[in-house]
Amino acid sequence: MKHFISIQSIPRESIDKLLDRAEQIARHRPTGRPLSEKILGLLFFEPSTRTRMSFESSMLRLGGQCLNLGGAESSVMKGETLADTIRVVDGYVDAIVLRHPRIGAAQLSTEFSSVPIINAGDGAGQHPSQTLIDLYTIRQSFPLDGLDVGLLGDLHYGRTTHSLAYALAKYGVTIHTISPKGLGFPLSVKRSLTRFGACVVEHESIKEALPHLDVLYVTRIQRERFPDPASHYDTLHSYRITPELLSNAQKHLIVLHPLPRIDEIDPGVDVLPHAKYFEQAKNGIPVRMALLLGVMK
Amino acid sequence: MNKIDVDQMENQKKTAFKNIQSGSKYQAGLVIRPIENGTVIDHITAGEALNVLRILGITGSTVERISVATNVISKEMGQKDLVKIENRELAQQEVDRIALIAPQASINIVRNCVVIEKSVVSNPEELVGVVKCPNPCCITNANEPVSTKFYVRQSVLICSYCDWHIEKNIHSYIL
Numbered sequence: 065m066k067h068f069i070s071i072q073s074i075p076r077e078s079i080d081k082l083l084d085r086a087e088q089i090a091r092h093r094p095t096g097r098p099l100s101e102k103i104l105g106l107l108f109f110e111p112s113t114r115t116r117m118s119f120e121s122s123m124l125r126l127g128g129q130c131l132n133l134g135g136a137e138s139s140v141m142k143g144e145t146l147a148d149t150i151r152v153v154d155g156y157v158d159a160i161v162l163r164h165p166r167i168g169a170a171q172l173s174t175e176f177s178s179v180p181i182i183n184a185g186d187g188a189g190q191h192p193s194q195t196l197i198d199l200y201t202i203r204q205s206f207p208l209d210g211l212d213v214g215l216l217g218d219l220h221y222g223r224t225t226h227s228l229a230y231a232l233a234k235y236g237v238t239i240h241t242i243s244p245k246g247l248g249f250p251l252s253v254k255r256s257l258t259r260f261g262a263c264v265v266e267h268e269s270i271k272e273a274l275p276h277l278d279v280l281y282v283t284r285i286q287r288e289r290f291p292d293p294a295s296h297y298d299t300l301h302s303y304r305i306t307p308e309l310l311s312n313a314q315k316h317l318i319v320l321h322p323l324p325r326i327d328e329i330d331p332g333v334d335v336l337p338h339a340k341y342f343e344q345a346k347n348g349i350p351v352r353m354a355l356l357l358g359v360m361k
Numbered sequence: 362m363n364k365i366d367v368d369q370m371e372n373q374k375k376t377a378f379k380n381i382q383s384g385s386k387y388q389a390g391l392v393i394r395p396i397e398n399g400t401v402i403d404h405i406t407a408g409e410a411l412n413v414l415r416i417l418g419i420t421g422s423t424v425e426r427i428s429v430a431t432n433v434i435s436k437e438m439g440q441k442d443l444v445k446i447e448n449r450e451l452a453q454q455e456v457d458r459i460a461l462i463a464p465q466a467s468i469n470i471v472r473n474c475v476v477i478e479k480s481v482v483s484n485p486e487e488l489v490g491v492v493k494c495p496n497p498c499c500i501t502n503a504n505e506p507v508s509t510k511f512y513v514r515q516s517v518l519i520c521s522y523c524d525w526h527i528e529k530n531i532h533s534y535i536l
């Protein structure tokens with residue numbers, strides 16, 4: 065694997081291999097410092113402290129070094145094309161982690177880079193390393209094949225849910241979308257999922273979908289994205305995950321959230337066996353370590 | 362003029378008249394003369410001839426001599442459009458663009474009154490630099506030094522950068 069850009073373009077076998085490797089890393093830390101000769105460049109055109117820290121920590125744990133290439137805050141790069149930036153900084157580092165507000169930025173970068181590009185989020189497009197973490201966390205509880213997975217929240221703009229849905233399609237999962245009117249999957253995402261042979265069931269109510277689910281993936285609904293701001297309070301409230309609501313779920317249901325959460329999940333849920341979102345956050349390190357090894361070794 | 366000649370002329374006129382009446386191939390011949398050198402684009406989807414001209418960058422101020430026939434009666438297509446451009450041969454990218462709006466079109470290149478190349482347009486699997494991505498958030502709309510790239514799936518175009526699907530009014534996005 066040279067670049068890591070979108071989950072659609074990675075075959076299932078390669079995803080499984082990455083997840084297996086992450087599992088090995090989580091069980092026994094890799095011996096020695098496999099990336100001690102390498103420098104990882106972090107190029108963030110929009111802030112995302114968590115994602116950046118997670119990549120930095122993963123690289124340091126593998127014995128490598130990180131170089132912050134600036135991005136949004138760097139005056140040098142203002143007005144310069146992304147293509148030029150990439151052509152210059154690929155000489156400084158052995159791989160580039162890129163976060164950019166425009167869709168397709170990571171793919172474009174691959175056309176100008178001589179070193180591997182890792183997509184850490186491109187606008188409303190993909191966030192494939194988060195998807196690996198999501199798959200990894202689900203796999204800790206059940207094999208991925210044939211599950212019923214609910215995706216809840218803003219599915220229109222939410223990039224994590226698009227990537228995850230594309231990945232799940234490779235495992236014959238039934239995808240249940242649960243979102244307020246107007247915030248469902250964009251048509252293009254639906255079309256692509258159909259093309260990949262995914263089974264998608266749409267719901268507006270969480271109560272209706274919940275009893276069928278093995279996995280519930282919760283994302284934030286941003287107020288400003290809400291098509292009808294006047295009604296947002298009541299609607300948001302009806303999508304909130306609480307211990308009472310979960311009493312109607314299957315016993316083995318797991319609840320995931322890419323974090324940070326605001327009030328989508330009641331803190332009372334944290335102590336229930338369903339809650340796996342803090343596990344999920346921890347899984348970021350072994351999964352990103354496997355990814356860095358995958359592109360640089 | 363002897364009688365036989367007159368009879369012959371009468372017969373020819375009658376045939377021509379009959380052909381016009383029945384809308385056969387002869388009609389196109391009457392509308393547009395053959396050309397000596399250039400390109401004949403035939404079997405254009407009826408009503409798309411002007412879009413074909415737009416794609417080829419032909420405006421009122423271009424120098425080429427152009428003949429256009431619209432809604433010509435066609436045996437295979439019911440109605441079709443036809444465009445003849447003198448002294449110009451089309452490049453592959455231009456042919457790809459035409460294929461988008463007139464998938465049945467055929468292209469005849471004429472040199473010295475002889476058709477030297479006759480081809481049917483075919484939709485390529487990929488369109489590079491032919492269509493603009495309608496998604497304002499797409500990286501190809503950010504002044505980067507790249508051409509747009511679309512995959513063609515049946516009649517849908519999919520942006521290879523942002524996954525946007527163009528399904529309708531494809532001609533309005535052609536660069």
Ligand SMILES: [Zn+2]
Pocket residue numbers: 168494495496499500501520521522523524525
């Ligand atoms: Zn696009």
